[in-house]
Structures are given as C-alpha cells and as structure tokens.
Amino acid sequence: MALEQPLGQSGITTAADRLTKGKRKDALHRHVRIREDLIRYSLFACGILSIFTTLAIVYVLASDGIQFFTRRGFLNTNQELSVGLSAEDTILRVNGTGSPLSVDMVILIGREEEALIVRQIDDLTFEVVRGYENTPVETHPEGTTIFYGKQATIGEFLTGTNWQPQIAEFGVLPLITSTLTTSVIALLIAGPIGLGAAIYLSEYAPSRLRTTLKPILELLAGIPTVVYGYFALTFMTPILQAIFNSPGLLNPNGDQRIGTYNMLSAGLVMGIMIIPTIASISEDSLSAVPSSLREASYGMGATKRETVFRVLLPAALSGIIAAFILGISRAVGETMIVLIAAGAGPRFTINPFEAAETMTGHIARISTGDLSFGSIDYNAIFAIGLTLFIMTFLLNIVSNIIRNRFREVYE
16 A cells, blocks of 8 residues: 655645745745845946947047038138228229139138138129128238138048148148057067066966066056156157267267157157056966966977967967057057157158157147137047047957957867
C-alpha cells in the first residue's frame, strides 16, 4: 500500500500551488526599490545630459559656423566718393580710378557696413539702397574709401593660403598646416617615449617600482597647459636657439634660424604634455594581454624582448593605436602652449623653425580683442571651431575602425 505524501511534495503541481507561487512572484515584482530606481534614473539622466550637451555644442558650431559663409568680408576698391554723401542721399558718385563698381554689388562706406547698388546711372554714378541689412545710415564726406563685399566659399576656405577675413581673404589652410605641424612634432616625441614607458612599466619594472612611477608619470597630465606654454617660451626656445642659431655643424653660416616664437618649441613641449596619455593607455592595453600568451612565448624559448615585440605588441595593437590617436587629438586641440610659444599671425608654412598660428591659438587670440557680435570675425571663430571638431571627429572614427579591425578577444 503506497504511503500518502503531503500536498506539494508528490511532484504534482496543484492549482493552489500555482496560485501561491504566482502571488509570491507578483509580490516580488511589485516590491519598490527606491534606491535602485533612483540610481538607475540618475544614470539615465546623466547619459541623456551628456548626449544633449554634445548635440548642443554641435548645433552652435554648425549654426554660427555656417553663417560665416553667408556674411561678407570687404576688399578695398581704391575708389573714393567724389561727392559727399548725406544720410538722405541715394545717389553715389565716385572717382574714376580703382576697381570698377557694378550693379548688385554690396559695398562698404565708412561705418555704414553695407549699401547695395541697385541701378547704374553712368560709369561713375549709381543709385544705392542705404543701410542694407539694417546697418546704420551715416553721412560720408568726400574722399571716403569704398570697399566691396565678398563672401567666403567652402572651396576657398579649405584651399586658400591667406587668412584675413576682414579683407575677404578666407583661406584657412595656414591655420590647418601649422596645427598639423605642431601636432606631428608632438606625436614624434610622445609616441616613442610614451610607448617605451608603457613597455617598461608593463613588462620590465618591478611591481613596487611600477606603482611608484606610473602616478609620477601621470602627474604630467595635471600640469596646467599655460605653465607648459611658458616652459616652451622661456626654457625650450633658448635651448633650440643655442643649438640651431650658433655656428656649427647644424648651422655653418650662423644664421638666425629660430626666433623667439616657433612651432618646433611648441610641438616639443606638446609632446611632453601628451606622453602620459599615450603611456597610460598603452600600458593598460599591454597589461590586459592574458598571461597565458606570455607563458606560452617563454615556454617556446622566446626571450623577453621577443615576447614583447612579437607577441605582446601585436596583441595590444588596437589599444596602442587608439592611444596614439587620442594623443594626437589632444595635441590638435591644445591652445595655451601654441598661443604662447608658436607665435601670432597666420602663416602658410610647414617649416617648424618659423612662427605660425594654429587654429586654437587664432581662436584664443582674436577672442580676447574687441570682437563685435555677429561680425565676420565672430563667425570665423565658429567656422574654425567647426573645422577643428570635424578633424577630431574623423580621428575618432579612424580610431574606432582601427580598434575594431585589430582588436583581439581572449577568453
């Protein structure tokens, strides 16, 4: 005779058992976890805020940067008013020298920034619309110089070799070349030193020494960049002048090759500044390589040098390349060092011995002056900033492509 088993222990699930389990599950699901929900919503808000901030920055750069291509710079026509122009006059009379004026040309007379020529009466007389685009209508005496307006085009902006928006020279190439020159110099310095430091910390340094050296190395990242700038100007530049300006093997004629401001000094100090970035990320990538690869390499009879260069570096290649690209992105966006040490004034050159102005240095310099809101110089800041943003964005895309291409996954 079979023994009777208690309900629920026979392996047969009754309706009452299912109801009881359902109630427990519903009660657990409805349990309010205030702290967990608060943390979850806070993290979600942080993510949304970061995305919103990024989109807001892009919107401001794009909206004001695009206006740069709709505003006008002005060039001297070498024409002058032959008869004074009162605030009420609409008939413009000019002399017979200089660049000719034509119908539909936007011109600048004095502080009345734009007057539109609508009808030509004769070769030297025009009917004009005063106060074009709400600029102030003023009285202009005889002999006032006339300028004509010129708008920037994307083609001229990217290929032109002169950058003076006030006189309608819209080529940003001088700023781009100087930015890339200083960044390449910085990478040539920081790349080998940073990678060498990473290899030493990861594979050669004892653990106690590693824990001491790595924080000291990362202290370089905490030094204000303005200090780096004056270090370049007052320490690095005199050393370079002593090397390259003194008569000798590098300078047989004793020419003054390096002045007070130059891109070489700025690039070298920028390289020192980004060493911690490259070294820290590269060291993390090397440390992340599984120990089994090292052990397998040593088991095959490889030396430490062979293990590092033939096993570890290829395995950590994606992280190392990402570190290099992050470092050059940091150099491209640097401001204070190039503002202090590289020089002022756009110059189309890749000679590191010469002074030249980078994109960030130019933005910082003209922003500190008497800059009118809505002027072409004001919009030029955002056009340069948008170009710089696109450059760093493309670098990040390249970094992601390379990381995904060479990334090794170990289990």
